[in-house]
Amino acid sequence: MNLQEDIEKLFSDQMEAWPQLCNAVSQIDNVQTKHFLWGNGVEVTLQFNPARIVSTGAKVDAKNIGERPCFLCEGNRPKEQTGIPFLGKYLILCNPFPILQRHLTIPLYTHVPQRIRKKAGDMLALAEALPDYIVFYNGPEAGASAPDHFHLQAGLKSPALLAGDNELRSCLVIEGYSVKEMEDRFEDVYQYLRSRQPEKEEPLLNIIAFVDNGKYILHVFPRKAHRPRQYFADAARQLLVSPGAIDMAGLVITVREEDFNTMTKNDIEDIYSQVSMPII
Secondary structure (H helix, E strand, C coil): CCHHHHHHHHHHHHHHHCHHHHHHHHHHCCCEEEEEECHHHCEEEEEECHHHHHHHCCCCCHHHHHHCCCCCCHHHCCCCCCEEEECCCEEEEECCCCCCCCCEEEEECCCCCCCCCCCHHHHHHHHHHCCCEEEEEECCCCCCCCCCCCEEEEEECCHHHCCCCECCECCEEEEECCHHHHHHHHHHHHHHHHHHCCCCCCCCEEEEEEEECCEEEEEEEEECCCCCHHHHCCCCCCCCCCCCHHHHHCEEEECCHHHHHHCCHHHHHHHHHHHECCCC
């Protein structure tokens, strides 16, 4: 079997053995969504997904991270959770809090910080092995709920996840036909973003990788903030939105029904303007 077929079997086996995953996967088929349209074909989909409060509400400061067990390390994962080895250093796992169809989490075996430099090739290798999927990365200050343990994520492709640059937020698009070429181009982009944020251990960014007709594609979303001011506002004005790669692509996740019901196009534009870094 190929890797995609192995993953289908993994989901089938895990849903039988792990009731939490079975329930989560059945719910993702029925999440509420609505769509906002702008000129030039720009579209943002809003998803109401209350189970994602675990990620959206995660406290990712050093103190809280240091005080909680790492949920991606083998000894702390649910006893029912099993996975598929990849490249001899990753384990492909079913995500029990899915945003996407066939949502995967792919942690390194080793507990090392979330840093993407020198790992773009791993993203592309996974994208090549999973042609029906996108592979995505959330930086440690740009949406990762486990900034202490390196991991990628993946899920089935949909049009909302493949959008490049548009009027709402910046996206640097890297395309090529060899992994080495892509790694070199990504390193140039990484160093440019690092020059814009020299005080950071890693520049704020999200990445989506996929393969289209034999071509490797990386969408790099430069960030200037982790969360918008609405996240921290008082109850009357709060919007509990914490953007990661999926949100930056155009699928914005809301975990509270009131936010799903009241969020407007102006709110979406404002959130993107706060967290997306313009490219000069």
